[in-house]
Amino acid sequence: MNTRSTLPPGQHETEDFPRFGLTPFAVRFPTVIDTVSLQIGGDVKTPVDVGPALASLPRVEQRSDFHCVTTWTHRRLHWGGVRFADFYREVVVPMAGAAPEASFVVLRGQDGARTSLPLEDLLADDVLLADQLFGQPLTIEHGAPLRLVAPAHYGYKSVKHLSRIEFWRSSENYRPFGLRFMVHPRARVAHEERGQWVPGWLLRHLYRPLIRPTVVRFRQAMQQRLQSSGAGVPGEGS
Ligand SMILES: Nc1nc2c(c(=O)[nH]1)N[C@H]1C(S)=C(S)[C@@H](COP(=O)(O)O)O[C@H]1N2
Numbered sequence: 001m002n003t004r005s006t007l008p009p010g011q012h013e014t015e016d017f018p019r020f021g022l023t024p025f026a027v028r029f030p031t032v033i034d035t036v037s038l039q040i041g042g043d044v045k046t047p048v049d050v051g052p053a054l055a056s057l058p059r060v061e062q063r064s065d066f067h068c069v070t071t072w073t074h075r076r077l078h079w080g081g082v083r084f085a086d087f088y089r090e091v092v093v094p095m096a097g098a099a100p101e102a103s104f105v106v107l108r109g110q111d112g113a114r115t116s117l118p119l120e121d122l123l124a125d126d127v128l129l130a131d132q133l134f135g136q137p138l139t140i141e142h143g144a145p146l147r148l149v150a151p152a153h154y155g156y157k158s159v160k161h162l163s164r165i166e167f168w169r170s171s172e173n174y175r176p177f178g179l180r181f182m183v184h185p186r187a188r189v190a191h192e193e194r195g196q197w198v199p200g201w202l203l204r205h206l207y208r209p210l211i212r213p214t215v216v217r218f219r220q221a222m223q224q225r226l227q228s229s230g231a232g233v234p235g236e237g238s
């Protein structure tokens with residue numbers, strides 16, 4: 001799939017690739033960045049930490065564009081990691097015993113961020129569990145030690161600091177983070193599924209003014225963390 005020649009509806013290209021998210025997460029940081037621990041849960045036979053098993057999967061490299069729902073796009077990022085589809089078939093099914101009907105997937109980050117996607121969307125060829133960006137281990141800014149990369153979906157589906165994935169038969173017990181209109185169950189960029197109830201073209205205009213202050217907020221929080229000792233976890237629990 002080539003998404004490089006034209007931008008998706010309502011997106012514009014940015015030179016920088018900022019640390020970004022909903023503002024409560026600006027001051028939340030991962031606690032474990034030197035090893036990968038990835039818990040599998042939900043409707044599975046054996047809840048298990050599959051972090052070590054990721055090393056047995058074939059590695060892939062991928063160039064893809066990254067589209068934030070607030071309308072910025074950063075093109076041609078070069079990710080390294082493993083395919084979610086390989087991970088599901090070779091690790092999740094055999095090790096955790098996930099049932100095929102458990103197709104509602106919840107992804108959680110060490111900072112408390114969470115999102116959901118249908119299993120079918122995660123099995124697409126371009127969805128990765130990434131641990132590298134441009135040949136280097138992921139930085140804290142961009143999701144250390146492991147993040148999802150789902151290029152066909154808005155950035156909020158690409159959970160950073162990924163620590164837990166749940167496979168559920170039903171979505172009924174899941175509550176999204178934040179305001180419901182901002183969360184689309186699929187969030188496909190090509191269909192401009194930015195949120196629910198409010199049309200994508202209208203959300204473009206509501207979100208655009210938020211980009212600059214959000215970038216500043218996330219950058220300042222990162223600088224403060226660096227200044228106040230590398231090991232601490234400032235702002236945790238807010
Ligand atoms: N754990 C976690 N994952 C997250 C977020 C976050 O705040 N925390 N923000 C999301 C949003 S809205 C976007 S656009 C991308 C930003 O990725 P970046 O910070 O690497 O640019 O991460 C997504 N995944």
Ligand SMILES: [Mo]
Binds near residue numbers: 021067068070
């Ligand atoms: Mo985003």
